[in-house]
Amino acid sequence: MKPSSIGRKPRRVKAAFIWPFAIVLTFILGAFAVTAYFMEVRVRDRDLAERATAVAKLFDQKLDKDANLMQAVLRTMMDNRAIEAVFASLDRDALIREVGPLFETLRADHRITHLYFDSPGLVNVLRLHSPGEFGDLIERTTMIGARDQGKAVHGLELGPLGTLTFRLVTPWRRSDGILGYLEIGEEIEYLVEEIHDSLSVDLFVLVDKRFMLPQQWHHGLALLNRQGSWDRFGSHVTVAQTAAQVPSALNDSVLASLRAGGTEVFEDGNRVLHLAMLPLVDAGGRRIGDLVVMRDITALQTTFQRSVTAVTMLSLLAGAGVLGLFYFALDRVERDYRRQHDLEHQLLRLGTEHQRILQIEKLSVLGTMVGEIAHQLNNPLVGVVNLAQLAAREADDPARTRELLTEIHRAGEDCHAFIQSMLQFSKVSGFESMPTLMAQVIEETVLLFRQTESRHCLVETRLPEQPVILIVDPILIRHALFNLLLNAAQATVGEGAIVIALERAASPDSGAPGWVLSVTDHGKGIAPDVMDKIFLPFFTTRSDGTGLGLPVVQHVALLHDGAVTASNLPGGGTKFALWLPDREQIGSA
Numbered sequence: 001m002k003p004s005s006i007g008r009k010p011r012r013v014k015a016a017f018i019w020p021f022a023i024v025l026t027f028i029l030g031a032f033a034v035t036a037y038f039m040e041v042r043v044r045d046r047d048l049a050e051r052a053t054a055v056a057k058l059f060d061q062k063l064d065k066d067a068n069l070m071q072a073v074l075r076t077m078m079d080n081r082a083i084e085a086v087f088a089s090l091d092r093d094a095l096i097r098e099v100g101p102l103f104e105t106l107r108a109d110h111r112i113t114h115l116y117f118d119s120p121g122l123v124n125v126l127r128l129h130s131p132g133e134f135g136d137l138i139e140r141t142t143m144i145g146a147r148d149q150g151k152a153v154h155g156l157e158l159g160p161l162g163t164l165t166f167r168l169v170t171p172w173r174r175s176d177g178i179l180g181y182l183e184i185g186e187e188i189e190y191l192v193e194e195i196h197d198s199l200s201v202d203l204f205v206l207v208d209k210r211f212m213l214p215q216q217w218h219h220g221l222a223l224l225n226r227q228g229s230w231d232r233f234g235s236h237v238t239v240a241q242t243a244a245q246v247p248s249a250l251n252d253s254v255l256a257s258l259r260a261g262g263t264e265v266f267e268d269g270n271r272v273l274h275l276a277m278l279p280l281v282d283a284g285g286r287r288i289g290d291l292v293v294m295r296d297i298t299a300l301q302t303t304f305q306r307s308v309t310a311v312t313m314l315s316l317l318a319g320a321g322v323l324g325l326f327y328f329a330l331d332r333v334e335r336d337y338r339r340q341h342d343l344e345h346q347l348l349r350l351g352t353e354h355q356r357i358l359q360i361e362k363l364s365v366l367g368t369m370v371g372e373i374a375h376q377l378n379n380p381l382v383g384v385v386n387l388a389q390l391a392a393r394e395a396d397d398p399a400r401t402r403e404l405l406t407e408i409h410r411a412g413e414d415c416h417a418f419i420q421s422m423l424q425f426s427k428v429s430g431f432e433s434m435p436t437l438m439a440q441v442i443e444e445t446v447l448l449f450r451q452t453e454s455r456h457c458l459v460e461t462r463l464p465e466q467p468v469i470l471i472v473d474p475i476l477i478r479h480a481l482f483n484l485l486l487n488a489a490q491a492t493v494g495e496g497a498i499v500i501a502l503e504r505a506a507s508p509d510s511g512a513p514g515w516v517l518s519v520t521d522h523g524k525g526i527a528p529d530v531m532d533k534i535f536l537p538f539f540t541t542r543s544d545g546t547g548l549g550l551p552v553v554q555h556v557a558l559l560h561d562g563a564v565t566a567s568n569l570p571g572g573g574t575k576f577a578l579w580l581p582d583r584e585q586i587g588s589a
């Protein structure tokens, strides 16, 4: 733990992560919503484009079908001898009588609006739909085409009344030459109505004003009982439509954009309209106007908006959920982090406190030590002073003086012995480790113990079969073991043997591999109230003890990165265990 990291404020984990995460999430949701929108627009545009293509196809198909029907009708008429005879006679009343009922049927059932009988010189003989008009020269593209090609020709053509008509003209041939021309036609309104019914789209037929005069158009409007305004658009005018009204938003600029090939969406009241355009080409191949295809996409748009809203809401909800979960997870992390930070702070405070207490403890131990040393030396010295005074007073009596001098000598010896044991203790600070055969160290110590200890206690050693070599200072280990043996002997009252054992054991603190050198006796044991004091320097329960034996053992253990523990045995007696690490090399101190 670095002190510098403790003074710092704990980092705000939540703030550091939640904002970038929220920004990324918002960006993803935004991208999702925009993509959904554009996909929907593409689907909508494609749908209208497909419908516009379908309109164009259906328009062509209907014209083909109607052309076939018209051709069939005219062929039937040309096969009719009676009609042929009256046409050849140019008797208009007889022709009306002969063909009139057929035309009425065609008008009622097949929406045929025009039927002409024309002479080989293209002069009109009879208009069945307007019998009062006749005798005029007809020079429309279809008529000229039929004459020049000598076969049936059909196509869209603008009529004099501003109506757009699908016409078919065919020459009536006889063995002796051309009898004349038959022309049949239908108004475009019927066609667009059919397409409107089939494809559910509205159509507006617009014709370029360059191909029509305002008077013609107004005449046609009155004749066909239609609504409309010549000035509604700048360059074009409506000639047919399936919707009741031209939408107000449909103006010249929208038409220009549609003519350029695009599609347009606009709102008209509460409707949403989507428009596309097809070119309108007449029988001569000229683009005479436009066919505007309009689709009401209100329902589609509403569904689309609803689905986009639902998707956005769901995404927002999911995003908020994820953000919430993330927030709570981060909250927990931040709380743990703060707790750890506080703990570290407390630990540091405790460490400082501990150091202070340790210092106080050291001072108090030093005080005790000084007191003890003074006490230990003072008694014999007081004796020396008193005995010396006594000897001086009784100097006349040589026997008494000798006796007193012997006592002075003994007191001096006591001081000397005490100073020696103090010196022994201080020697422990010298430390030199080397590979050491443990069995040998134990054996030598036991031998020394037997020579010095008068009590002749029985000592039993239990060593592993394989030789154990540890990297230790043999002198210090011997010194520690000797002290433990001495204590064991001093505690033993009866016969019990002292057992020295060496066993493999992991460190009780770190679990590191190592060995335990233990000394077990069968003595009186250690009283519980003194158990936690026995390793203090100068603590002793013996009248002649210095209380330095066990501190020496503990010091030796610490120098080897080991530990020493004491425990009372259930059956009486004490076991001291010195744990030593099993490693390659211990650094010299």
Ligand SMILES: Nc1ncnc2c1ncn2[C@@H]1O[C@H](COP(=O)(O)OP(=O)(O)OP(=O)(O)O)[C@@H](O)[C@H]1O
Pocket (backbone or CB within 6 Å): 483, 487, 488, 489, 491, 521, 523, 524, 525, 526, 534, 539, 540, 541, 542, 544, 545, 546, 547, 548, 549, 550, 551, 574
């Ligand atoms: N094997 C033991 N059995 C019971 N008590 C013990 C044993 N070893 C140590 N003690 C207790 O621990 C005390 C401290 O022992 P330590 O060896 O430090 O000092 P000492 O033996 O009293 O004096 P010194 O060893 O300096 O002559 C002893 O006085 C004794 O009360």
Ligand SMILES: [Mg+2]
Pocket (backbone or CB within 6 Å): 483, 486, 487, 545, 548, 549, 550
């Ligand atoms: Mg001792």
